[in-house]
Amino acid sequence: MLAMTDKSADTLLQNFRNKVTRNMVWAGAVTLLALTVTQLWLAHYLQAAVMFTSGIVFAAIAYTFRAQRIPNYWRLLFMVLLTAICAMSIKQNGVIGVYWAYPLLVSSFFMFRDGYAIALATTITVATSAAAIAFMELDDAWRITASLTVILVLGSVFVVMLGRMQRLLHQLVITDTLTGLQNRQRLTGVLNELLASFKRYNRSASLLMLDLDHFKLLNDKHGHLFGDQMLKQLANRLKQRLRVNDQLFRVGGEEFLVVLPETDLAEAKKVAQKLLSTVSDEPFEGKDAQVHLTVSIGVAQLRLEQSWAEWINSADTALLEAKRKGRNQVCVAEGYTEI
Ligand SMILES: Nc1nc2c(ncn2[C@@H]2O[C@H](COP(=O)(O)OP(=O)(O)OP(=O)(O)O)[C@@H](O)[C@H]2O)c(=O)[nH]1
Numbered sequence: 309m310l311a312m313t314d315k316s317a318d319t320l321l322q323n324f325r326n327k328v329t330r331n332m333v334w335a336g337a338v339t340l341l342a343l344t345v346t347q348l349w350l351a352h353y354l355q356a357a358v359m360f361t362s363g364i365v366f367a368a369i370a371y372t373f374r375a376q377r378i379p380n381y382w383r384l385l386f387m388v389l390l391t392a393i394c395a396m397s398i399k400q401n402g403v404i405g406v407y408w409a410y411p412l413l414v415s416s417f418f419m420f421r422d423g424y425a426i427a428l429a430t431t432i433t434v435a436t437s438a439a440a441i442a443f444m445e446l447d448d449a450w451r452i453t454a455s456l457t458v459i460l461v462l463g464s465v466f467v468v469m470l471g472r473m474q475r476l477l478h479q480l481v482i483t484d485t486l487t488g489l490q491n492r493q494r495l496t497g498v499l500n501e502l503l504a505s506f507k508r509y510n511r512s513a514s515l516l517m518l519d520l521d522h523f524k525l526l527n528d529k530h531g532h533l534f535g536d537q538m539l540k541q542l543a544n545r546l547k548q549r550l551r552v553n554d555q556l557f558r559v560g561g562e563e564f565l566v567v568l569p570e571t572d573l574a575e576a577k578k579v580a581q582k583l584l585s586t587v588s589d590e591p592f593e594g595k596d597a598q599v600h601l602t603v604s605i606g607v608a609q610l611r612l613e614q615s616w617a618e619w620i621n622s623a624d625t626a627l628l629e630a631k632r633k634g635r636n637q638v639c640v641a642e643g644y645t646e647i
Contacts, residue, residue, distance in 0.1 A: 514576030
């Protein structure tokens with residue numbers, strides 16, 4: 309059976325962002341509640357009230373979403389309140405208030421992704437720079453504006469690069485490096501979507517489990533590099549014969565899986581026969597030799613009670629049957645009548 313995980317670079321980064329955000333909201337709550345005491349000490353009652361209320365709101369957000377993702381509008385509220393407090397502090401305390409603008413700006417790159425992070429960081433830069441220009445000496449204000457802008461630019465470059473690397477990493481994680489096909493990491497998501505669509509809209513779907521025959525002998529005779537060439541050519545041949553909606557995966561050494569959405573058993577069997585002759589009709593051209601290859605194929609249509617793992621298993625069992633019967637043929641999973 310295939311061992312699969314749907315952990316992707318995407319999920320990992322998202323989880324990291326969630327964890328950091330939750331810790332930041334907790335830290336914001338604790339800091340604001342501590343600063344409330346200072347403001348009371350200085351008899352700044354309005355500031356104390358704003359900080360106390362915000363601190364309580366942050367603590368409530370962090371506590372409510374302790375086990376799940378904090379929704380974007382709460383994140384945004386967190387940042388807007390802190391920016392307002394920062395601007396208020398600049399008005400009240402001058403340069404001391406500016407110190408808070410820097411961690412605030414950096415936080416936006418941890419809490420949001422791509423364009424959202426850049427838009428928020430730009431807003432924080434504009435708001436705090438405007439407060440500095442309005443309430444401080446111009447000489448200090450433009451230096452503050454310049455240093456905030458430098459952080460904004462560096463942070464934006466960082467967040468864009470991170471987004472690109474994340475997408476690249478995601479692509480690498482789901483791609484088989486030899487053939488360029490999707491690999492088994494991607495399969496779980498695709499099969500779960502089909503399962504949901506079958507249960508909801510009764511849309512049939514079928515799987516073909518396909519395995520090269522006697523590939524070990526070919527490797528032993530011509531070498532692994534030759535074998536690799538054959539796998540690449542096979543992948544290309546199969547791809548060319550499939551429809552745009554069909555999806556081809558390399559799920560093992562010489563094992564491929566074809567997902568056929570909106571396809572019942574009779575149609576799936578036709579596709580399997582077509583692939584069988586696509587492989588066996590024409591020889592494969594290697595660097596030093598020309599070889600004839602064949603494949604065996606197991607076909608299984610999705611049944612209502614099945615999980616994706618059971619669905620794959622039934623195609624696998626049909627494939628073993630095709631191997632047992634002598635290879636270079638198509639076998640259908642039990643539970644359906646062969647057409
Ligand atoms: N060249 C190459 N060979 C691979 C790769 N992955 C697995 N193999 C080889 O594929 C062969 C699979 O052998 P078996 O599982 O015995 O299957 P088979 O020889 O095709 O026999 P049947 O499946 O029973 O027809 C092994 O020799 C593996 O080393 C790969 O990426 N490249």
